[in-house]
Amino acid sequence: MSLKPVYFISDAHLGTEDYRAEEERRDRLLDFLRSLRGRAGHLYIVGDLFDFWFEYRTVVPRQHYTVLHGLSSLVESGVRVTYLAGNHDFWLGTFLDEQVGVETAEGPLTVTHHDRKIYIAHGHGLISRDLGYRLLSKVMHSAFSIRLFQLIHPDCGFGIGRLVSRLSRRHGTPTAWDPREAYRDLAFSLLDQGYDAVVFGHNHCPTLQHKEDKVYINLGDWLQHDTYGVLRDGVMTLERYGAVGE
Numbered sequence: 001m002s003l004k005p006v007y008f009i010s011d012a013h014l015g016t017e018d019y020r021a022e023e024e025r026r027d028r029l030l031d032f033l034r035s036l037r038g039r040a041g042h043l044y045i046v047g048d049l050f051d052f053w054f055e056y057r058t059v060v061p062r063q064h065y066t067v068l069h070g071l072s073s074l075v076e077s078g079v080r081v082t083y084l085a086g087n088h089d090f091w092l093g094t095f096l097d098e099q100v101g102v103e104t105a106e107g108p109l110t111v112t113h114h115d116r117k118i119y120i121a122h123g124h125g126l127i128s129r130d131l132g133y134r135l136l137s138k139v140m141h142s143a144f145s146i147r148l149f150q151l152i153h154p155d156c157g158f159g160i161g162r163l164v165s166r167l168s169r170r171h172g173t174p175t176a177w178d179p180r181e182a183y184r185d186l187a188f189s190l191l192d193q194g195y196d197a198v199v200f201g202h203n204h205c206p207t208l209q210h211k212e213d214k215v216y217i218n219l220g221d222w223l224q225h226d227t228y229g230v231l232r233d234g235v236m237t238l239e240r241y242g243a244v245g246e
């Protein structure tokens with residue numbers, strides 16, 4: 001009996017536009033989630049499903065209700081879902097775990113599926129030129145900053161969050177320096193340390209590269225590419241939702 005496939009997605013950045021403007025993109029993602037029922041064993045969301053996520057004590061953003069419901073339905077169908085925090089996930093809190101059934105993790109994960117040892121990380125803060133982000137992250141994710149942000153009315157808070165997210169995307173726009181090579185080198189060094197596969201998100205560039213019988217995959221995004229990773233019978237592939245045969 002073969003094991004069920006394991007799926008990986010990242011960087012949907014839902015909330016970059018208002019609810020109606022991103023309806024088509026959100027519906028594609030919801031269709032993808034529904035398609036996993038009964039055939040997936042595990043789904044890893046490798047950061048930045050939402051363009052901005054901050055969890056108040058009693059408030060969650062209404063714009064994401066349909067996607068949260070889709071995730072809850074997927075979990076109820078028997079698919080295990082794990083969410084790794086990305087650089088736009090300022091504070092995941094406990095809502096996803098307790099109310100949606102999605103397991104959350106702050107840092108990189110080492111997991112084993114189909115006898116393959118896999119390193120999974122969103123990718124932010126891992127390469128040398130991310131020093132500025134690592135310093136900013138310590139400030140943004142500190143308990144003091146979180147408490148201060150909780151004092152702001154949610155409508156204002158999410159407005160500030162969307163502004164910060166837009167600035168973050170602009171700051172991350174490729175220039176003369178191409179981060180793809182740095183992530184590839186990091187991934188290959190991890191493969192040399194004994195991993196069979198390395199999975200990143202973050203840079204929005206779909207990538208699948210092999211090193212002998214090992215593989216590095218960058219998941220791309222659901223802004224332009226609608227790409228995702230799949231582990232089937234020990235083989236990792238990069239696929240696009242809606243492509244012929246999917």
